[in-house]
Amino acid sequence: xxTNWMDRxxxxxxxxxxxxNDAHVGLSSLLGIAIDHVEPGRLRAGLExxxxxxxxxxxxxxxxxxxxxxxxxxxxxYPHMERGQWAATTEFKVxxxxxxxxxxxxxxxxxxxxxxRTAVVRVDVTNADRLVAAAQGTCTIVDPKA
Amino acid sequence: xxTNWMDRxxxxxxxxxxxxNDAHVGLSSLLGIAIDHVEPGRLRAGLExxxxxxxxxxxxxxxxxxxxxxxxxxxxxYPHMERGQWAATTEFKVxxxxxxxxxxxxxxxxxxxxxxRTAVVRVDVTNADRLVAAAQGTCTIVDPKA
Amino acid sequence: xxTNWMDRxxxxxxxxxxxxNDAHVGLSSLLGIAIDHVEPGRLRAGLExxxxxxxxxxxxxxxxxxxxxxxxxxxxxYPHMERGQWAATTEFKVxxxxxxxxxxxxxxxxxxxxxxRTAVVRVDVTNADRLVAAAQGTCTIVDPKA
Amino acid sequence: xxTNWMDRxxxxxxxxxxxxNDAHVGLSSLLGIAIDHVEPGRLRAGLExxxxxxxxxxxxxxxxxxxxxxxxxxxxxYPHMERGQWAATTEFKVxxxxxxxxxxxxxxxxxxxxxxRTAVVRVDVTNADRLVAAAQGTCTIVDPKA
Numbered sequence: 307x308x309t310n311w312m313d314r315x316x317x318x319x320x321x322x323x324x325x326x327n328d329a330h331v332g333l334s335s336l337l338g339i340a341i342d343h344v345e346p347g348r349l350r351a352g353l354e355x356x357x358x359x360x361x362x363x364x365x366x367x368x369x370x371x372x373x374x375x376x377x378x379x380x381x382x383x384y385p386h387m388e389r390g391q392w393a394a395t396t397e398f399k400v401x402x403x404x405x406x407x408x409x410x411x412x413x414x415x416x417x418x419x420x421x422x423r424t425a426v427v428r429v430d431v432t433n434a435d436r437l438v439a440a441a442q443g444t445c446t447i448v449d450p451k452a
Numbered sequence: 453x454x455t456n457w458m459d460r461x462x463x464x465x466x467x468x469x470x471x472x473n474d475a476h477v478g479l480s481s482l483l484g485i486a487i488d489h490v491e492p493g494r495l496r497a498g499l500e501x502x503x504x505x506x507x508x509x510x511x512x513x514x515x516x517x518x519x520x521x522x523x524x525x526x527x528x529x530y531p532h533m534e535r536g537q538w539a540a541t542t543e544f545k546v547x548x549x550x551x552x553x554x555x556x557x558x559x560x561x562x563x564x565x566x567x568x569r570t571a572v573v574r575v576d577v578t579n580a581d582r583l584v585a586a587a588q589g590t591c592t593i594v595d596p597k598a
Numbered sequence: 599x600x601t602n603w604m605d606r607x608x609x610x611x612x613x614x615x616x617x618x619n620d621a622h623v624g625l626s627s628l629l630g631i632a633i634d635h636v637e638p639g640r641l642r643a644g645l646e647x648x649x650x651x652x653x654x655x656x657x658x659x660x661x662x663x664x665x666x667x668x669x670x671x672x673x674x675x676y677p678h679m680e681r682g683q684w685a686a687t688t689e690f691k692v693x694x695x696x697x698x699x700x701x702x703x704x705x706x707x708x709x710x711x712x713x714x715r716t717a718v719v720r721v722d723v724t725n726a727d728r729l730v731a732a733a734q735g736t737c738t739i740v741d742p743k744a
Numbered sequence: 745x746x747t748n749w750m751d752r753x754x755x756x757x758x759x760x761x762x763x764x765n766d767a768h769v770g771l772s773s774l775l776g777i778a779i780d781h782v783e784p785g786r787l788r789a790g791l792e793x794x795x796x797x798x799x800x801x802x803x804x805x806x807x808x809x810x811x812x813x814x815x816x817x818x819x820x821x822y823p824h825m826e827r828g829q830w831a832a833t834t835e836f837k838v839x840x841x842x843x844x845x846x847x848x849x850x851x852x853x854x855x856x857x858x859x860x861r862t863a864v865v866r867v868d869v870t871n872a873d874r875l876v877a878a879a880q881g882t883c884t885i886v887d888p889k890a
Contacts, residue, residue, distance in 0.1 A: 358479070372518035372519055397548060398518075428866075545691040547736065628775070629807075653770055661771050689838060691835065
């Protein structure tokens with residue numbers, strides 16, 4: 307298994323993720339997504355299952371799970387990328403395994419393979435330590451516009 | 453192609469979706485999702501690409517696209533279901549085709565096959581009449597808890 | 599929807615596909631896959647559901663469906679590519695909709711979007727004019743090794 | 745993580761898989777698929793990369809990888825099912841990570857979750873100990889026709 311991508315790991319990017327949680331903006335802010343752990347090849351983020359994210363049936367909206375999956379899929383790549391590049395999720399697939407009604411939703415992304423141009427990532431989503439969704443997808447690494 | 457599911461279509465459910473847009477709650481409200489067309493086997497919903505949904509790079513967060521896909525995947529099934537049942541997205545896959553930076557994001561869901569227990573649905577997502585994402589997934593039809 | 603890829607369509611590649619069916623080799627030959635229609639952005643191939651492809655339960659092995667899907671996913675791109683390039687399926691997803699027990703399995707691939715480097719393709723698989731599987735995936739266009 | 749499905753494990757089914765390799769029929773026989781390890785929640789099978797499975801470019805046809813994935817996805821469920829039931833792959837997604845040109849292709853399936861009606865399974869495909877494909881999908885457990 308090629309592990310060349312592991313040769314590059316930018317600790318300050320990882321620390322920046324954690325430090326930015328207080329000031330997070332955009333979709334992360336709307337959904338309350340916070341990154342709470344980063345290590346080489348792995349990143350974990352979560353959100354609180356607030357009433358605003360729950361459907362009339364009483365379950366967390368699958369869209370919130372999918373959004374969290376999408377968020378960690380790209381984020382896990384950044385510490386292994388060059389400054390200025392960005393990671394665009396190209397595609398992913400998610401299986402919902404169990405409904406979620408309260409507590410904290412936690413998604414852990416693990417890089418399966420990564421080249422200079424693309425990464426395949428798996429994501430496990432848990433709630434109260436039970437697996438509630440499993441995902442797999444691809445990020446494309448994009449160079450800064452010259 | 454079996455079209456038995458087409459024999460059942462509850463117009464008042466469809467109208468209820470459209471009427472509920474002013475009062476929408478939960479994730480729909482957070483993201484500004486509104487259902488704007490329902491017909492047998494097909495449903496269309498959209499959201500405005502507001503600054504709150506855009507990443508620092510200037511593109512709509514993929515998580516918002518995924519959430520909209522998840523939302524229409526289930527919603528398209530309701531007019532063909534019994535009252536009291538609910539549609540749970542079991543799994544889906546999305547390909548992101550182009551970045552989106554402004555305007556309106558529109559997702560159109562089409563039922564591919566549907567039985568009493570499950571439906572497979574395809575979704576086309578457009579922005580300014582260009583296809584920006586394509587998805588495919590499964591809903592499970594769940595009976596009300598007795 | 600960008601249609602630039604449609605500007606390039608190599609008719610002799612398309613004709614070559616059809617002419618090669620008698621001499622086909624490799625997995626196509628093992629499974630009896632024959633391409634029977636090619637047009638810009640679309641390609642159709644099929645195989646006979648022989649006893650050798652059927653499980654003890656009496657259904658066509660899903661692996662044969664998946665192999666046919668993979669085959670058309672790449673093939674549909676060739677007439678729109680430069681000579682010498684090759685199309686590698688990067689990922690795909692398939693939903694099996696109905697079991698198949700006999701007759702002919704036909705897969706029709708349609709290009710959703712295509713750039714110089716990548717294409718997203720949808721595939722409909724039918725048996726006796728009924729939809730039995732639906733797939734969606736990505737091909738990467740690879741330049742010849744210098 | 746619910747592990748109730750682990751309470752049921754039929755060793756003779758597992759042994760039957762291994763013993764049946766000499767007599768295998770159908771798609772397994774065509775592609776040379778042999779199951780070589782079974783344990784609770786996990787099953788491994790492989791095939792030799794013969795010239796008949798290689799494309800003119802010199803790479804193993806992706807269809808052979810997909811067929812092997814489909815095969816182990818269902819097979820891993822059997823020891824945990826009732827006699828007479830069968831496992832139908834409902835959907836799966838595969839990412840191809842590296843081309844394969846020779847040696848042995850090995851797929852290891854792991855049950856992620858399983859109920860009496862459905863199972864979600866992940867598959868890692870390796871060649872010479874390098875990960876060459878990653879898949880994830882769903883099996884439906886079907887009762888015998890009365």
